Amino acid sequence: MGERPPQIDTANFWDNNVVNADLEVPDAELAESTARLEAPFESMTETPGSTEINLEKGKILILYDEYDKSKGIRKINNLIFKTEEKEISLFNIIPWNTTVCVQKEPDPEKQNGYVEPSRGNKNGEIFITGELNCPKMILVLLHEIGHIIDFGKLRTGETQQINDWRNEDERADEAEKIRRERVASAFALNAMRPYTTSNVLKKDAQNFLFSALSGYCKTAQEKIEKMKKRKERVEAMQKQHEKRIKDEEGEIEE
Numbered sequence: 001m002g003e004r005p006p007q008i009d010t011a012n013f014w015d016n017n018v019v020n021a022d023l024e025v026p027d028a029e030l031a032e033s034t035a036r037l038e039a040p041f042e043s044m045t046e047t048p049g050s051t052e053i054n055l056e057k058g059k060i061l062i063l064y065d066e067y068d069k070s071k072g073i074r075k076i077n078n079l080i081f082k083t084e085e086k087e088i089s090l091f092n093i094i095p096w097n098t099t100v101c102v103q104k105e106p107d108p109e110k111q112n113g114y115v116e117p118s119r120g121n122k123n124g125e126i127f128i129t130g131e132l133n134c135p136k137m138i139l140v141l142l143h144e145i146g147h148i149i150d151f152g153k154l155r156t157g158e159t160q161q162i163n164d165w166r167n168e169d170e171r172a173d174e175a176e177k178i179r180r181e182r183v184a185s186a187f188a189l190n191a192m193r194p195y196t197t198s199n200v201l202k203k204d205a206q207n208f209l210f211s212a213l214s215g216y217c218k219t220a221q222e223k224i225e226k227m228k229k230r231k232e233r234v235e236a237m238q239k240q241h242e243k244r245i246k247d248e249e250g251e252i253e254e
């Protein structure tokens, strides 16, 4: 491990990336983008154990296990992005002990996907709730892979986490969540870029990921507002209490 990167300034991060982040996508535009992203790929070949998706510039090859019939879940064994010039296996850039699973049916309870980093004996896990048959779900998968790579960098100190023990700013935890989401979405957008020439698809992907980030930013700000209000209430109660004690002491002296 090299030297620790410098501490991220929470206040600056908060102002630039949470409060003043320009992520808002108009509802109508988002609905159009989402509809296009959820339309199944036009050119897709499925054979037992694999799916090949043809993109404008290259292909995605997904290698699967068979579905576990009772759970409706299958494991992905490889995910290969191919252009004429090069071939990238995403399983070569995530930790070897990460499992990636896909659930056949979407799950409204969970978001489209989630990730759990490895801990102790437990392997890291990426879980996608819905078939990988449209651009949206590929973006979701790439976003989760972005998280796993970021977790790895945090562990080796290559990336600086915002909520450091030295940082007592109350916004630090929330800012760290936002930092993680931004990094994961930036990874997804960059990973997709070489395979498409369509500016529409690029804009759709950006709209989808930005609107999710915008939601996270709003939630974070609401949490901090609540914390601030609670703190103010506690302080007001303390002041009242102190005043009462003083008044009572005054009465005794009289």
Ligand SMILES: [Zn+2]
Residues within 6 Å of the ligand: 143, 147, 180, 181, 184
């Ligand atoms: Zn995420």
